[in-house]
Each structure stands twice: as structure tokens, then as C-alpha cells.
Amino acid sequence: MPATLPPGLSAAAFSQALAGFRQAVGKTYVYADETALSSYLDPYSTTEDAAHTPAAAVAPHSVEEIQAVLKVAREYGIPLWPVSTGKNYAYGGPAPRKSGYVVLDLARMNRIIEVNARDGYAVVEPGVSYFDLYRYLKEHDIPLWIDCAAPGWGSVLGNLLDHGAGYTPYGEHLTMQCGMQVVLADGTVVDTATGALPGARASQLYKWGAGPWIDGLFTQSGLGIVTRLGVWLMPEPPGYRPFMVTFPDEDALHDLTEAIRPLKLNMVIPNGATSVELLWEAATRVTKAQYYGGKGPLPPSVRRKLMADLDIGAWNFYAALYGPPPMIERSWSVVRDALGKVKGARFYTDRPGDTAWEYRAKLMRGIPNMTEYSLMNWIGSGAHIDFSPMSAPTGDDAVRLYHLIKDKVEARGFDYIGEFLIGWRDQHHIFMLIFDRTDPQERERAHQVFGEIVADAAAQGFGEYRTHLDFMDQIAATYDWNDHALRRLNERVRDALDPGGIMAPGKMGVWPRRMRA
Structure with missing residues (x-):
């Protein structure tokens, strides 16, 4: 049993929750001992490890396993902290916002689902790194360029969701996103925008679909777990x-x-x-x-x-x-x-x-x-x-x-x-x-x-x-026009989509109702 427990949960209750996680993803992919959890600490933090020590980490391999993990987390009120490859160093790396969270490690979900050479896009899962996608294009002789952040081991999906940027003409990563699949806190799976149309022929070509464009809600938010993402790639130029x-x-x-x-x-x-x-x-x-x-x-x-x-x-x-x-x-x-x-x-x-x-x-x-x-x-x-x-x-x-x-x-x-x-x-x-x-x-x-x-x-x-994790509340507090109207709106959205407050509580300074005090 780990020394750190989720907030408000007894050791006995957490032991039962761990059993549920093991049933969801397999015993091999639930990490709760001190040695395994050391890889989920932030080596660059200015504060002590105790501020961001996870109670456990769970590594699902599919949407169905994520849904099963969410069911356990809802039952026991366990806060989850999703990471993709966990390489977002200088901003927290694989560590959770607060001690006692369970890290939802999505690195095993590492499929390149599609690359369309004609239309210039790829569809990837969270664990796909820039190196992975680059090698795939080279191995299959596809004349498309990726746009990568400086460290190539980072997640294509994770960097984009964190509003990252790169260095080619496709450097505004969020601008180059088109379509995503999201698992909500209650386990509902949503394909956004044009992808919501069954058999859509342009789900990675037209960003907006019909009605409100909600993709941005799932960036820097923890409002859902993004399991699949469309990203536009640059055709190789002649010079x-x-x-x-x-x-x-x-x-x-x-x-x-x-x-x-x-x-x-x-x-x-x-x-x-x-x-x-x-x-x-x-x-x-x-x-x-x-x-x-x-x-x-x-x-x-x-x-x-x-x-x-x-x-x-x-x-x-x-x-x-x-x-x-x-x-x-x-x-x-x-x-x-x-x-x-x-x-x-x-x-x-x-x-x-x-x-x-x-x-x-x-x-x-x-x-x-x-x-x-x-x-x-x-x-x-x-x-x-x-x-x-x-x-x-x-x-x-x-x-x-x-x-x-x-x-x-x-x-x-x-x-x-x-x-x-x-x-x-x-x-x-x-x-x-x-x-x-x-x-x-x-x-x-x-x-x-x-x-x-x-x-x-x-x-x-x-x-x-x-x-960085340690400064999310301070940064959020600086966006304070009209008595923090933006933060209050974010809180209302969070409470509607995640009433149990289990999804990345405190991400970018937005807390669920049960933890705001």
C-alpha cells in the first residue's frame, strides 16, 4: 500500500479501489509501490516531491479500459490526473497537481490510427511521440512533415492540448487540430465536430462541424480524456x-x-x-x-x-x-x-x-x-x-x-x-x-x-x-477581469461535466466544487 492516499479515502477503501483498477486494466498496469511511482515525480520541481506524489498510477490500453477506470474513480471519489507520455518537463512532467491523485498514464495508447498522404493529416492516440510519427512517415515514404516541439520524445496529442507550439509553418499546433475523440467523466465517448456524423467523409478536414465548436474545452482543462486526435501535417515543400x-x-x-x-x-x-x-x-x-x-x-x-x-x-x-x-x-x-x-x-x-x-x-x-x-x-x-x-x-x-x-x-x-x-x-x-x-x-x-x-x-x-503545476492557481488568479468571470464560467462547465470532481482537479487553476475551499 502506498504511503500517499487519495484525499478523504482510507487505506482499506483505497485497497479496494486498487483491486478495481487491476480488474480494469490488468495487474501489470497498476503501479502502487514506491519504486514504480518514483517515475511519476517531477524531477524539475522547485518544491518537495511530497507536494506532487501520486497515490498510484494506472495505464489503460483502450477506451474501454479508460471507461472501467473512470467507473472505479467515480465510485471512490478518486481524483485522476491524465498524462500522455509524461514528458512535459518544466511544466510538471508526469506528476499530478496534488499528492494523492492517481495518474492516468496514457502512454500505452500509442497507435497511429491513420495517415492520409493525399489530404495531409494524421490521427493519433495520446502515447504517440513526435519521434514515433516522424519514423512512421519515413518508413512509409510519405511526403509529409510533422511540426514538433523541441524535445522529440513529447506527445503529439499532449503538446497540442497544452497549447504548445513549434517551428515550421504549421507551428500553431492547436490551429492544426481537426477532430478529437473524448471520454467524459461519466464514461460517455464523444467524437467532436464533423466526426459526430456517422461515416463522415471530412472529419479530419473540417474543424467546426455544426453547432458550437467544443474541442477547445478539452485543452488545458481536464474536462475529458482525449483518446484520439486529428492533426494536419505539412506537405513536403519543393525547397x-x-x-x-x-x-x-x-x-x-x-x-x-x-x-x-x-x-x-x-x-x-x-x-x-x-x-x-x-x-x-x-x-x-x-x-x-x-x-x-x-x-x-x-x-x-x-x-x-x-x-x-x-x-x-x-x-x-x-x-x-x-x-x-x-x-x-x-x-x-x-x-x-x-x-x-x-x-x-x-x-x-x-x-x-x-x-x-x-x-x-x-x-x-x-x-x-x-x-x-x-x-x-x-x-x-x-x-x-x-x-x-x-x-x-x-x-x-x-x-x-x-x-x-x-x-x-x-x-x-x-x-x-x-x-x-x-x-x-x-x-x-x-x-x-x-x-x-x-x-x-x-x-x-x-x-x-x-x-x-x-x-x-x-x-x-x-x-x-x-x-508549471505549482503556479497554476496563481496564473489563473491573474485572469481576473469582472471578478474572475472567466474562472467562474470554467467552474460551471466543470461542475456540469464532472460533478464528482474526479477529472484533473486544479488543472490550470480550475477546481471542482468539492475542492474549491
């Missing part, structure tokens, strides 16, 4: 040109962002255009200890040496062009003219031997890899949580966010490691707060400063688009 532009001055961020915006709005640059700060770029190739033995952030002299040694800038812009070669050449002349006006611009279309260039060039053509995880080597025993506010793609907003975060974290002894990614009309700012996970004091400082920059950013109108 591809990745490029990098470096800028030596920190102050270039403003003019660079201003130059990028019209290129993005007019689709001259069609993919996720990314401005990467010096240390993010450097940390894929070197460690901090190789350049600096002191404590705190790197001094300016060391930063200059890094730039010279690695031939990189204070800011490093990545994007790509796609299509017939003549079209690429015309677009390239426009890009060079626009970005060349920013002080100090240096252009590259190839950088042999540069690890950072190689992994970025792969991401922008949909080749999954794990290179970005080498950033954890920047410091010994590195871990990270990510702060991800949204803004308009303006130079003023970029500079304001950059200094809001950089000045605060450097004052607390941390390095600023971040990037700005411009999507269709928004700007993601991804700040990676890297800390020593073996140092309790540093973990505590990281936790404190993270909470402070959440509050500071919200006060200036910058809200996060996703966050």
Missing part, C-alpha cells in the same frame, strides 16, 4: 532554406522585433520566427563552468568572450523559407533587406559543426531531436521551469518583458536564458529558469522569483499561456 542572423548588441531586440513583424504578418516568413538570447544559444555547446567560476549571472566581459568564441550574437534570429526555389530567392531578398537594416546583422545559411544551428534547422523542417535538453548542462545538476508570457510582437513589448524578467532574476543570482517566438500575430516569450535541483536553497529562490515575475508581468498586462 527549404533555413537561415540565422546574429546581432552583437543586446539593444538590437527592439529593432529586430519591429523588423520581423511585417515579415510575419505578410507571410514572407511563414514559420515560427525565433529570436534566441546569447546564453540559450551558447548552452547547447558549452557549460557555464568553462567560462566562469564565480556565482551569479555572467559578467559582461564573459558574455563578450562567449560571443567571440562561438561566433554568435547577443541575439540570434532563426527562421526559414519554403517553396519553389524562385519564390525562396524573391523572399530571401526581402528578408535580407529588412533584417539587414538592424545594426550589426550578420547572415548565415549554413554553420557546419554548430550544434545549435543543426538542431534549429532540423526543427524548422519537422525533424524531432533532443538537442535542446543539453541546456540543462549549463550548470551542474541543472533543472528548469519555464515562464511563458504572451505579448504583441512589438519591439516595446519585447524589451519590456526582457528587462522585467532579466533584471529580476539576475538580481537573485540566476542567468537569463530566453527566446522570443513570433507566431501568427502573437509573441511567445519563453524564459527558462535553470537552477541546481540538488540545492534546496536555490530551489526555494527559484520558486520565489518565479512567483514574483508572474505577478510583475500580469501587472503590466502580460499573461502566461501555460505554466
